Structures are given as C-alpha cells and as structure tokens.
Amino acid sequence: MEKVKLGNSNLKVSQIGLGTMAFGRWISEADSNAILDHAVNSGINLIDTADFYGPGQDEKPAFGDGTSETIIGNWLSHHPGARSKIILATKVGSNTNPVMSNPSLSREHILQQIDSSLERLQTDHVDLYQAHLFDNDTPLAETLTTLSDLVDDGKIRYYGVSNYTEDQLSLALSIVKDRRLNPITSLQNRYNVLSKHDDQNVLKLAQRSHVGFLAYSPLARGVLTGKYLNGAMPSSSRAAQGEPLIKEYFNDADQQAVEKLKTISDQTGTPMSQLAFAGVLSIPGITTALLGASKASYIDDAIKAAELKVPQSVMTQIKSL
Structure with missing residues (x-):
C-alpha cells in the first residue's frame, strides 16, 4: 500500500489506517489479533x-x-519485529475514571497517562500522541507545552490533536508558533461523505498549515455500507451492539444519501464501502482514512478502495451526496 507523509513529520503512513476503538469492546482479543495480523x-x-x-x-x-x-x-x-514496521498512535484526554467523569488534558494527567499507555503498549515510545478532544477546563498552552515536552523527552515522536474545530486548531497553531513549541503534526477528525460539510474549513486550515489529516469514521460507523437500509438491523452490527453515536445518521437526509450511494454502487458494480472510502481519500489534504475493522475481510475492501480508479463523473456524484 502507498505510504504518504503525515503533515510536517518524517512519518510515512499508509493511506488506510487501522482504528481499534472496538478492540476489547465488542471484538475479542483473539479476533483483534487476527485483524492486526491481516492489517x-x-x-x-x-x-x-x-x-x-x-x-x-x-x-x-x-x-x-x-x-x-x-x-x-x-x-x-x-x-518482536513488528514494532519497527508500524506507526503506533494513541490518544489522551478522555475520561479514565470508572466512578466519575474526569476528562483532562492537564499536564499532570497527560504525564500520568503517557506512562500508563507505554506500559500497556509494551513500548518505550509512541510515534504519534494525540489530544483526544478539546479541554475547556485546561489552558491550551499547558496542554501543548506538555505534549511538546514529551517529544523532547523521547516518549513520543510527534503529537497531534483530535476533534478540534477550525477556531480551536487556529488557536493551537498560534500558541505553538508564539512559544516555539514542537509543531502539531496531525488532526484526527471525523470525515465521511455524510459529515463532510462539518469539517471542510478545519481541513483546509490543516492543509494550509502542513498538518496531516486523519479521517475517522469514513464509513459513517458502517452506515455507508448500506447494511441499515430500509430499517435493517444486522445482529452483529454496531447499532445492534448499542453504539450510541451511530444514531445521528438515522435520519431522512442521510438515509436518502445512502440510497443514492447504493444506486451509484449498482450502476458501477463497485461496493458502497469502496466508493465511500474512495470519496474520502480523494479529498485534498486528507492523509489517511481510519478503518474500524471488525473483520479481516473489511481490510481487503478498504485497500481495494485506496487503489480504486473512480471516473471523475462518478466521483462528482459521490461528493454531491
């Protein structure tokens, strides 16, 4: 698979990345291992x-x-030989307390969590460490300075941010410049052909600022595969497993867009999932689309999408959904 440069870093990442949100959640360790092997x-x-x-x-x-x-x-x-071949990315800042909500990107929390993550990952560094979401209760300069310090300490190679708006990323970039911190390497935000309008401005800012863009949920949590059309609810699906975030796609406008994508799929003989991936990867500024695979076979489908040559007329239809 083609490797592309991530932002301003020296990291070369595959155009399809493996997201592991479901590991240990509804995917067993044995099945997770099989997915990692295949990926x-x-x-x-x-x-x-x-x-x-x-x-x-x-x-x-x-x-x-x-x-x-x-x-x-x-x-x-x-x-043993795999660590040197992979770009290992993890995130910090969401709640880690089972008793009460305590999400934080304070210096104290970040320094505690990076050591815990390194221990769980059984490695001495991560290649990309990302602030999982914006923290309104911690000064942004404190968060960014701590992440930059971790680069200097050698515990992380690069750092990025996730789920940031255009204004939040702009502020972060200004702080990094003013304080001469190590640069922000990546932005990881949701991007798919249903949600694309939400992130176009921040994507353009990232592109102008040489910040790589990691697109998560390129298949809209499986909605763009067509598995939920006409009210279907497969027993093994995320929706059936109780995934709350998928519900936002169960509306008339998005369902109509999925039906249009199915029509394009039927006309071209190309699976809906591949068209959805190709639509994301065709957007200027997007470095990688992250696949949350629950089966090894889904990886093959995503890789085919990265290699897919979609006619411009078809791509125009996909982008207009």
Missing part, C-alpha cells in the same frame, strides 16, 4: 488507539481502561 501483512502501518478504548466506553459514565492498548501491547510482544 500489517496487507501493508497497513498506522495503528490508532487511545487510553479510552475498551468496554468502559459503554458504561455510565463512560470511561477508558486502556483495554485496546493492552491488546495491541500483547500482540506486539508476540511479534
């Missing part, structure tokens, strides 16, 4: 996780115990 063997080198990912995401209050990181760390321990 790496297929040329995917970006593995994205977070200290929040695990079964606690579905509790109230939602919390993270690092189960996904633990699974990846165990896999790395059984594949």
Whole structure:
C-alpha cells in the first residue's frame, strides 16, 4: 500500500489506517489479533488507539481502561519485529475514571497517562500522541507545552490533536508558533461523505498549515455500507451492539444519501464501502482514512478502495451526496 507523509513529520503512513476503538469492546482479543495480523501483512502501518478504548466506553459514565492498548501491547510482544514496521498512535484526554467523569488534558494527567499507555503498549515510545478532544477546563498552552515536552523527552515522536474545530486548531497553531513549541503534526477528525460539510474549513486550515489529516469514521460507523437500509438491523452490527453515536445518521437526509450511494454502487458494480472510502481519500489534504475493522475481510475492501480508479463523473456524484 502507498505510504504518504503525515503533515510536517518524517512519518510515512499508509493511506488506510487501522482504528481499534472496538478492540476489547465488542471484538475479542483473539479476533483483534487476527485483524492486526491481516492489517500489517496487507501493508497497513498506522495503528490508532487511545487510553479510552475498551468496554468502559459503554458504561455510565463512560470511561477508558486502556483495554485496546493492552491488546495491541500483547500482540506486539508476540511479534518482536513488528514494532519497527508500524506507526503506533494513541490518544489522551478522555475520561479514565470508572466512578466519575474526569476528562483532562492537564499536564499532570497527560504525564500520568503517557506512562500508563507505554506500559500497556509494551513500548518505550509512541510515534504519534494525540489530544483526544478539546479541554475547556485546561489552558491550551499547558496542554501543548506538555505534549511538546514529551517529544523532547523521547516518549513520543510527534503529537497531534483530535476533534478540534477550525477556531480551536487556529488557536493551537498560534500558541505553538508564539512559544516555539514542537509543531502539531496531525488532526484526527471525523470525515465521511455524510459529515463532510462539518469539517471542510478545519481541513483546509490543516492543509494550509502542513498538518496531516486523519479521517475517522469514513464509513459513517458502517452506515455507508448500506447494511441499515430500509430499517435493517444486522445482529452483529454496531447499532445492534448499542453504539450510541451511530444514531445521528438515522435520519431522512442521510438515509436518502445512502440510497443514492447504493444506486451509484449498482450502476458501477463497485461496493458502497469502496466508493465511500474512495470519496474520502480523494479529498485534498486528507492523509489517511481510519478503518474500524471488525473483520479481516473489511481490510481487503478498504485497500481495494485506496487503489480504486473512480471516473471523475462518478466521483462528482459521490461528493454531491
């Protein structure tokens, strides 16, 4: 698979990355290992996780115990040569307390969590460490200075931010410049053909600022595969498993867009998922689309999408959904 430069860094990442939000949540460790095996063997080198990912995401209050990181760390321990071949990314800042909500990007919390993540991942550094979401209760300069210091300490190679708006990213970039901090390497935000309008401005800012863009949820949590058309609810699907964030796509406008994508799929003989991936990867400024694969076969589909040559007339239809 083609590798592309991530922002202003020296990292070369695959155009399809593996997102591991479901590891240990509704995907067993054995199945997670099989997915990791297949992804790496297929040329995917970006593995994205977070200290929040695990079964606690579905509790109230939602919390993270690092189960996904633990699974990846165990896999790395059984594949001694794999660490040097992958770009390992994790995130910090979501709630990690099972008793009460305590999301934080304070210096104290970040320094505590990076050590915990490194222990679970069984590595001495992560390649990309990302602020999981904007923290309104912590001065942004404190967060960015701490992340920059971790680069100097060698615990992380680069850092990025996630779920930032245009204004938030603009402010962060200004602080980095004014304080002469190590640069922001990446922005990880949602981007798919249904939600594209939400992130166009921040994507353009990232592109102008040489910040790589990691697009998560390129398949709209599976909605763009067509599996939920006409009210269908597959028993093994995210919606059936209780994924709350998928509900926002269950509206008339998005369902009509999915029906149009199915028509394009039927006319071209190309699976809906591949068209959706291709639509995201065709957008200038997007570096990588993150696939939250629950089956190894989904990886093959995504890789085909990265290699797909979609006629411009068809791409225009996809972008107009």
